[in-house]
Amino acid sequence: MTPRARPQAETLFDLGSAEADEPAEPVRGAFCRVAVQRPIRREFTYRIPDPLEERIRVGCRVAVRFAGRRHVGVVVGLEDECSVPSGRIQPVLDLLGDEPVFDAELLELTHWIADRWGASWGETLGAALPASLKRERGTKKVRRIAAVEGIDPAELAKLSDAAPKRHRLLRFLMELGEPIELRDALRRLNLSESPARTLERQGLVRIESVDADVEEPVSSAAERARPAKLSARQNAAIEHIRARIEAREHRTFLLEGVTGSGKTEVYLRGIEEALARGRSAILLVPEIALTPQTVAWFRSRFGDVCVLHSGLTDAQRLESWKRLKRGEVRVVVGARSAIFAPVADLGIVVVDEEHEPSFKQETTPRYHARDVAVERARRAGAVCVLGSATPSLESWTKAGAGEYKRLSLPERVGGGTEPKVHVVDMRGERGSRGADPLFSRLLVQLLEETIAAGEQAILFLNRRGYVPVLYCPGCKETLRCEHCDVGLTFHRRIERLVCHGCCEEKPVPPACPICSRPGLRFLGMGSERVESVLQKLFPEVRVRRMDSDTMRRRADYEEVLGAFERHEVDVLVGTQMIAKGLDFPRVTLVGIVSADPALHLPDFRSAERTFQLIAQVSGRAGRGERPGRIVVQTRSPEHPAIQLGSKADFTRFAQGESRLRAELGYPPHGRLVRIVFEDESLERVEELADLVGRELGVLAEARGLSILGPAPAPLSLLRGRHRVHLLLKARLDDEGFGDVVRWLADRAATESRVRVKVDVDPVSML
Incomplete structure (x- = not known):
């Protein structure tokens, strides 16, 4: 063929x-x-x-x-x-x-x-x-939806089994308590418009077309004092950046600094240097780190700052774009797409937490904002600063080869000590009646000490819900979503099973739907269960939870962080929302309830992500004058990512992981293209994947490339669509790589039935 x-x-x-x-x-x-x-x-x-x-x-x-x-x-x-x-x-x-x-x-x-x-x-x-x-016509009207007031809870309960999609939408709107753009609500819940229209006919919701709001909500002020004195390392880094901005010469710097080392102040001084010369600045941060606290810091320093994030309406985003285009604002702070901000005379681009996977776009065009930032700065004769405590292996390798200039901040500012890290082997812990405990004895002890001292703690688990597994002891099966290759997660607050792949909900069955045996067992843990167990252990402790189930609005996020900052909360429990962008001096204890979920994903970057997780979450503790303590709970204490992560030894980890990747020809020592085929028909998916695999094989063989697959994707069924993938591997210096990518893109565009995704340099392998 x-x-x-x-x-x-x-x-x-x-x-x-x-x-x-x-x-x-x-x-x-x-x-x-x-x-x-x-x-x-x-x-x-x-x-x-x-x-x-x-x-x-x-x-x-x-x-x-x-x-x-x-x-x-x-x-x-x-x-x-x-x-x-x-x-x-x-x-x-x-x-x-x-x-x-x-x-x-x-x-x-x-x-x-x-x-x-x-x-x-x-x-x-x-x-x-x-x-x-x-669109041809701009957005002057938006449709907003809200639950009507005074809905009887019994009315909501009636929908639970008879109309689960309507039930899910109505419950969401009742909990939200305010109007939301209809499109945004449907996107969050993975619903079509049909349930909303039916609820409107039933008189349970209102849908109105209103004038688009163009006024951006402003976060409460939060002053961040300008340091009277910088460290010698900070001054050296700033001088390198200043010299290139002054000379209008492009250079990419990798700012590698431990958490709390003052990277943000280096960013701010670099931006000030660009502004002082009449130039513009773009700061990219992961969406999850774009906290009200972060935004307020930048506004207190620079005044009028344009902030671009997913919470903006179309009209707000358009108004921000127009102000940038007119040159009214010269500083942009935002997530991935802010790299396209129409600023003139760009002087500096900063990518904070450059290792974050969220900088990779998962829909066409599947660009990586970090790489675009480097290229845009190069074309503009601007400086690009990539900052991280745990750089991606891609950036670390380029710095080692001299392509980027490495700037190091190895110590916390103010002379603070690095937190003490305890790795707890959970295989040796036993709870009541022999059950696996959620918290180790050490973590419970340190929680008691922290609370008694009037300090604060953060508990992290990157899995929402109450428990992720419903298991039948009879047939040994777990309950899975019929539309996705995903286990159902029990959410206790709503007493329902939820698929985190397609958002489908269903009640907990009284018996196993496979073998009809009663006595299904809940296994595992989620952030909701962590909160519940913590409240039972410490009834007097003030606990709040931050995950996508509780943080429906940006206002919710700001309210919880404000309460935590005022010490109205003792322990903050959460998912990845709490891993970035938080700086609270009273936090002296961080507990990673389980470091294992990220470690065992079918992804060649799983060890790297686990190391980054430990380092980033650990960085939330001991940021004030009080020393910090970290507890990492794991069933794989011997793994290098756990061992070296607990010691914050990034260099040794990167060296070992880099050698392993080089042996396998994986990034950063090779290039990858992932081709994913999706369709409701497994037969069509497999047939096309085999055909493209053979066609691609002809091109690959002629150019010395290698192909893996086709094979079922790790998530082989998602939202009712079967998924098969192929991997194309190439050397870094392969000149034919671009030709094959272009052929794949053209080939994908010719398919009308099976959805074909071509992901160059993929970040997610699921």
């Missing part, structure tokens, strides 16, 4: 192309090349009507006809002749705004991204724009 050829020009005329399939005399006139937001890696030529000839410029949005429908595209080039007969060239239908939305720098950057990650230029341009500008 030979690889399918890329579609020829003639097959695309019906899509609105104005390119000829045979030589023709050039036609003179006004034409533009347009990148349309479709998964086709090419641009199309359109005729510019006379009234628009003087107005259309490169970077403008236009409406064009494509595949028989109106679409929004971006003008990426202007031409005065075309080789297609004039009668076959379609006209631009409309100009959507007189001002270009992209300058030359961002056009070139998005083209690089599209080529690097195998996406179309049009899709990439779309990802760089606020949602309102991806």
Whole structure:
């Protein structure tokens, strides 16, 4: 089997192309090349009507006809002749705004991204724009939904079994207690609009179209004092950054500093240097670390700061984009997509916690914001600072090779000592009646001491719910979601089983649905159970929980953190929400209830993630004058990630892990492409995966690449779709890698039934 050829020009005329399939005399006139937001890696030529000839410029949005429908595209080039007969060239239908939305720098950057990650230029341009500008008409109205007041709980209970989707939506809205954008609510719960419309007909919810709110909610002020004196290491790092900004020379720095070493102050001083020279700054942080506390710090330092996060409405995001485009704000703080902020004369880009997986986009275009940050800074002659206490092996390797300049902050500021870490082997712990305990004896003892001393503690478990496993002792099976290859998690507050893959809910059955034996057993632990057991052990202790079940709104997040900061809470229990961006001087104890879930995932990065987890969570303790203590509970105490993580010995861990990756040809010593096939029909998925595998094999063999699979993906069923994946491995210096990526992208675009995802340099292997 030979690889399918890329579609020829003639097959695309019906899509609105104005390119000829045979030589023709050039036609003179006004034409533009347009990148349309479709998964086709090419641009199309359109005729510019006379009234628009003087107005259309490169970077403008236009409406064009494509595949028989109106679409929004971006003008990426202007031409005065075309080789297609004039009668076959379609006209631009409309100009959507007189001002270009992209300058030359961002056009070139998005083209690089599209080529690097195998996406179309049009899709990439779309990802760089606020949602309102991806559509022909901007967002002036939004639909909001809210539960009506005074709903009888019995009315909600009636829906529980008869209409579980409506029950889930109504319960969510009742708990929220305020209107929410309908689209956002449905996205969070993985629902269609049908349950919402039915609830509206039943008079249980209100759905209203309202004017979009363009005023961004402002977090409460939180002053962060400017340090009177910096450490020698901080001063040295700042001087390296300042010199490059002053010289307008690009350089990428890897700022490797232990938690509490003052990396943030280095970022702030670097941004100040850029602003002092009239330049702009972008600071990228993981969405989960974009806390009200973090935002307030930056606003107290720089005043008017543009903050971009997932909690903004489309209208708020558009207004922020316009202010940046007009040059009214020169500092941007945001998550992944903030790297596309339309700032002029960029002086510095900072990527905090650069190792975080959330910087990788999981939908097309599947770019990595860290790599885009480095490239954007390079093109702008700006400085890029990648900061982390536990750098990714990719960045660590590049720093070792001299591609990045390493700056080190090995000590905590203020002369504080590193927290003392205790690794507890939970295989030797026994609870009441021989059951496995949730907390080790040491953790209970240290909790008692911490609370008695008037200090605070954080307990971390990266798994929400009460228990993750419902087990039948009879047939030895666990209850799993019928739509996903995922076990059902019991949530005690709502007394239901929940699939964390598709959000489906169901009541707890009285007996095993497989063998009909009663007496199902709950196994394992989630953050909800940690909170419950803690309250039983210490009834007088003030406990709050932070996970996606309790933090429905950003206001919830701010309220809990405020209470914790005021010492109205003694112990904070949570998932990854509490692992980043928190700085509370009274916290002297951190307990990692189980370090094992991340360690045993089917992912070659699992050890790296576990090491990072221990280091990042441990960094929450002892950030004030009081010494910190860390308890890491595990059933794998001998694993290098646990051993070295408990000692905060990143260098030894990175050296060992790097050697192992090199032997296997995995990143950072090789390149990967993951191709995932998804469909409701397992037969169709397997058939296409086998076919593409054979086609790819022809290309791979000719270029010295290797293929693994096809094989079932670790999550082989998700939301009712079967999943099979292939892995393509290449050497770092393989010149044919890009050709194969482009072939895969074109091949994926030709499939109409089976969904094909091409993920270049994947971060998630699930």
